[in-house]
Amino acid sequence: MILSIIAGICLGSEFLSPLKIFKIKYLEDFERKIIFDLRLPRVMAGFFTGGGLAITGAVLQGLLKNPLAESYTLGISGGASLGICIGVIIGKYLCIPLFGFIGGIISTLIIVIAGSKKNLSNPSLILLGVILNFIFSSFVLFILAISERERFQQSFFWLIGDLSYFPYFLFKPAILIILFFSIFILTFSRQLDIISIGEEKAKTLGVESEKVKKILFIFSSIITGSCVSLGGMIGFVGLIVPHISRIFFGSAHLKILPVSFILGGCLLTLADTIARTVISPIEIPVGVITSLFGGLFFLFLLLRKKT
Amino acid sequence: MEEILKVDGINCGYGKKPVLKNISFSVKEGEIVGIIGPNGSGKTTLAKVISRNLKPYSGYVYYKGKDIFKLHPILFSRQIAYLPSDFEIYFPYSVEEFVSMGRFPYTGRFGTLKKDDREAINESLHLLDIFNLKDRNVQELSEGEKQRVFLAQVIAQQTPLLLLDEPVSHLDIGYKFSIMDLLKRLNKERGITVLIILHDLNLASEYCDRLILLHKGCIYKDGSPDEVLEYKIIEEVYETKVLVYKNPFTNRPYVFGIPEKI
Numbered sequence: 001m002i003l004s005i006i007a008g009i010c011l012g013s014e015f016l017s018p019l020k021i022f023k024i025k026y027l028e029d030f031e032r033k034i035i036f037d038l039r040l041p042r043v044m045a046g047f048f049t050g051g052g053l054a055i056t057g058a059v060l061q062g063l064l065k066n067p068l069a070e071s072y073t074l075g076i077s078g079g080a081s082l083g084i085c086i087g088v089i090i091g092k093y094l095c096i097p098l099f100g101f102i103g104g105i106i107s108t109l110i111i112v113i114a115g116s117k118k119n120l121s122n123p124s125l126i127l128l129g130v131i132l133n134f135i136f137s138s139f140v141l142f143i144l145a146i147s148e149r150e151r152f153q154q155s156f157f158w159l160i161g162d163l164s165y166f167p168y169f170l171f172k173p174a175i176l177i178i179l180f181f182s183i184f185i186l187t188f189s190r191q192l193d194i195i196s197i198g199e200e201k202a203k204t205l206g207v208e209s210e211k212v213k214k215i216l217f218i219f220s221s222i223i224t225g226s227c228v229s230l231g232g233m234i235g236f237v238g239l240i241v242p243h244i245s246r247i248f249f250g251s252a253h254l255k256i257l258p259v260s261f262i263l264g265g266c267l268l269t270l271a272d273t274i275a276r277t278v279i280s281p282i283e284i285p286v287g288v289i290t291s292l293f294g295g296l297f298f299l300f301l302l303l304r305k306k307t
Numbered sequence: 308m309e310e311i312l313k314v315d316g317i318n319c320g321y322g323k324k325p326v327l328k329n330i331s332f333s334v335k336e337g338e339i340v341g342i343i344g345p346n347g348s349g350k351t352t353l354a355k356v357i358s359r360n361l362k363p364y365s366g367y368v369y370y371k372g373k374d375i376f377k378l379h380p381i382l383f384s385r386q387i388a389y390l391p392s393d394f395e396i397y398f399p400y401s402v403e404e405f406v407s408m409g410r411f412p413y414t415g416r417f418g419t420l421k422k423d424d425r426e427a428i429n430e431s432l433h434l435l436d437i438f439n440l441k442d443r444n445v446q447e448l449s450e451g452e453k454q455r456v457f458l459a460q461v462i463a464q465q466t467p468l469l470l471l472d473e474p475v476s477h478l479d480i481g482y483k484f485s486i487m488d489l490l491k492r493l494n495k496e497r498g499i500t501v502l503i504i505l506h507d508l509n510l511a512s513e514y515c516d517r518l519i520l521l522h523k524g525c526i527y528k529d530g531s532p533d534e535v536l537e538y539k540i541i542e543e544v545y546e547t548k549v550l551v552y553k554n555p556f557t558n559r560p561y562v563f564g565i566p567e568k569i
Contacts, residue, residue, distance in 0.1 A: 065397040190418035194408050196398055200391045204358050205464070206384030206412045251398040254417065 041171055046163050046272040046286070047265035049231040050241075052178040054264020056220040056227075057238025058245070058256050059185055062196040063213055064122045070238030071104075071224040074125070075132030077235075079107025080221070080228040081159065082136040085143045096170070101225035107132050108221040112214065161234030161287020163272050174226040181219045182261055188216060189253035196253070234287050236294025237264050243301065308335040311468060311500050312357070312370055319356055319363035326352045328524045330366070336467075339494055339501045341511035343535075344521030345545055350504045351392055353521070354472045357502070358389035370468070384412040388464040392472035392504070394457055396445050402456050403441040406432060409463035431462040434489060450477040458486065462493070469493075471503045475510070483507075487514045508562045512536055513554070520544060536560040 057070035071077045083103020087096035110132060115125050140159060157164070191207045202209040227234070241264040242256060249255045271289040278284070312334040320326040327349045334340050342350050355361040357368055359375055368375045370386055378386075388409070396405075409431075410424045420428070432438040435455040440448065445456055454477045461469060469490070475483045491514055493499045505511040511518055511532070518535040520528040522544045528535045538551045541562060548565040 062398070065395075067397070187416060190411065190414075190416060193400075193404075193418070194411055197396065197400070197405070197408060198391065198394060200355070200358065200360050201389070201394075203360050203380070204384055204387060204389040204470075205408065206381040208380050246399060250404065251400045252404055 041168070042163055042272070043269055044175065045171060045230045046269040048175045048178045049163070049227045049234065050237050050268025050271075051261040051265035052182065052223045052227040053234060053238040053268070054241035054260040055182050055185060055257055056223050057264075058242035058253070058260040059192065059216050059220050060238075061242055062192045062253060063216055064125060065196055065198075066122045066126055067243065068126050068239065069122075069129075071220060071227075072133070072233065072235045072238060074111060074129035075107045075136065076104045076111075076129075076221050076224045077228055077233050078133035078136035078140075080104035080225045081233050082139050083225075084229055085140050089143060089147070096167070096229060100229045101222055103136075104221035104225040104228070105218065107136065108217050112217055157285045158232035160285040161232045161290065162285035163231045163268075164276075164283055164285075170229050174230050177226045178223050181223050182257075185216065185219050185223075186254070186257055188212060189257055192216070192253040192257075193251075196251075231268075232285075232287065234268065234290055236290045236298075237268055240294050240297055241267060308337055309371075310334070311336045312368070312502070313372075314353075314357070315367045315369065317353075317356055317363045317366035317368070319352065319361060319366070321352075321361075325364070326524050327356070327363075330524075330526060332519055332526060332529055334468075334500060334502055336500055337494065337498050338517060339491070339503065339515050341515035341518045342502065342504045342521060343506075343508060343511050343518055344527075348521040349524045350521055351472055354389070354391075354470055354504060357470055358387065358391075359383065360389075381412055384464070384466075386466055387468045387470055388461040388466040390457055390461045390469075390471045390474055392476070394453075396453070399444045399446050401441065402437060402443050402445055402448075402459075403428065403432070405445050405456055406441075406459045406463050409460035412464060427463045427465055431459045434462060435459040436485075451479065451482055454478060455482070455486070467498075468500045468502065471501065473504055473506060476506060483510065490514070508536060508541070509554075512559045512561065513557060532560055536562055538562075 053071065056076075060069040060071065060074060061067055063069070080100045080103045083099035083101070083106075084096055086103075087099035107129075111125055111128060114120060114128060120128065137159075144156060144159070191202075191212050194202045194205050194207045195209050195212065199209045242260050245256050245259040245263055249259050268286065268290070271293070272286045275284050275286040275289050310333050314330055314332050317327055317330040318325065330349075330353065342353065344350050352361065356363050357375070362376065370378070370383075375383060375387075406428050407418070407420060407424070410420060410427060411418060414420060414424060429438070432441055435458055437452065437455050437459060440452060440456075445453065448456065454474065458471075458474055461471070471490075475486050478486060487510060490501055490503070494501055503511075503515070505515075515532060517530065518528075518532055519526060520535050520540065527544055528540055536551055538549055541547075541549050541551070550563040550565060552561050552563065553559065554561045
């Protein structure tokens with residue numbers, strides 16, 4: 001974890017030796033600027049976005065008892081990104097994160113309500129999420145298509161998942177929200193264990209599964225909204241990290257949730273460092289890296305299970 | 308004997324499709340009551356109502372005189388433990404972790420296990436002969452082993468009433484009898500009341516004090532195994548030819564199926 005953060009600070013189009021960071025006093029002005037104004041916020045944003053996405057992935061997988069659940073596949077990210085896009089068009093920058101949450105919560109509500117009214121099975125919920133994501137994405141693409149030329153690349157990067165353009169004023173509130181709700185979610189970890197073994201059992205073990213489910217869905221969409229406002233639509237982190245955590249730490253959510261958060265944070269920081277340095281000075285969106293490695297990793301898991 | 312559970316005029320179903328019609332019966336403390344009936348007669352639906360998983364259209368279920376739908380969830384979970392019939396495990400919990408979830412009614416929010424929780428877990432692992440499996444991944448166990456793990460979780464919950472939906476359906480004859488023996492022992496030694504759904508009529512006959520026969524969503528017959536397992540009743544409800552004899556060893560009724568002559 002520490003290693004990935006140090007790597008994230010040191011590497012970039014301008015290399016700084018790790019030893020130098022610890023001698024902050026003797027740094028030249030421009031180097032200090034790089035560290036505090038550019039690298040550190042970006043590493044922090046990456047860490048909390050990755051952590052937030054991973055913990056929501058773990059929560060949603062437990063709730064829906066489906067290993068494919070995460071905010072990306074359930075359409076929550078899609079809703080949040082549409083909200084943010086609309087926020088950008090309207091041009092009131094302070095409202096952007098708010099629009100993100102609203103978008104995320106609306107798509108969550110669609111899933112929850114459709115799920116309980118139509119009695120959809122959990123796999124169908126995932127399908128519904130994927131469909132929602134497509135619909136939201138088409139709206140987002142439409143908005144991008146009619147937006148100004150010079151902002152196209154920026155917005156397009158953000159859609160794939162990119163940590164280089166997040167508005168600075170969002171940084172602190174988003175990180176605080178992610179941290180606060182993640183800790184809150186932790187207090188539900190035992191109830192999540194019990195829901196994950198079946199709702200029929202949960203009701204006779206003293207867990208009000210309907211209520212807990214709704215609370216956790218809403219917390220997850222709030223965290224997702226913050227993550228999306230920082231890093232755009234970063235896929236696969238929420239899907240894969242909980243799986244890796246389960247391989248090493250079992251299934252109890254009291255362990256899996258914090259482990260996923262830290263692991264997700266490290267993974268995204270690392271992926272972002274790679275994205276910045278691999279064909280430096282050009283930066284590629286971090287979403288490209290996570291999707292590539294995530295996809296490969298998932299393929300590996302799938303093939304390993306078959307044999 | 309005091310009445311522990313009273314089902315009073317239950318009508319219920321899924322959506323608008325009614326399944327159970329005007330079901331009323333009561334269970335006394337210390338009884339083993341078997342619920343039998345053909346496929347689709349409403350046995351599992353009845354268990355879902357008593358476990359608070361399904362709200363009836365009308366009617367009440369009382370536990371010691373209290374409406375179960377008005378009990379606090381944690382208090383309810385200390386009274387009735389439920390084993391559903393179809394049970395799938397989606398995550399690789401270890402056997403011990405899985406059984407320990409049965410203690411949630413006592414442990415509080417974070418599931419911190421105290422001494423008596425650990426004792427209850429270990430005891431029920433031993434009772435079901437799965438202590439040696441305690442570190443194994445539940446998903447990788449055989450069907451029979453899984454069923455014993457589920458049952459261990461229910462017994463670790465230490466409730467006065469057990470509601471079991473086909474707890475022995477995946478077990479071989481050896482484990483079938485040892486599990487039923489275990490339930491009988493818990494019933495005799497600790498006074499635990501058992502309400503059990505069984506497919507196997509003869510198993511129901513051997514172990515239950517009373518049988519409730521469901522047919523098309525109604526109670527067709529409620530009485531002792533001798534009264535319920537009469538060949539006329541069974542032939543009508545199950546639409547097949549049978550012969551009922553006594554088990555020479557226990558003197559309980561035993562139902563033989565008769566194949567069609569070809």
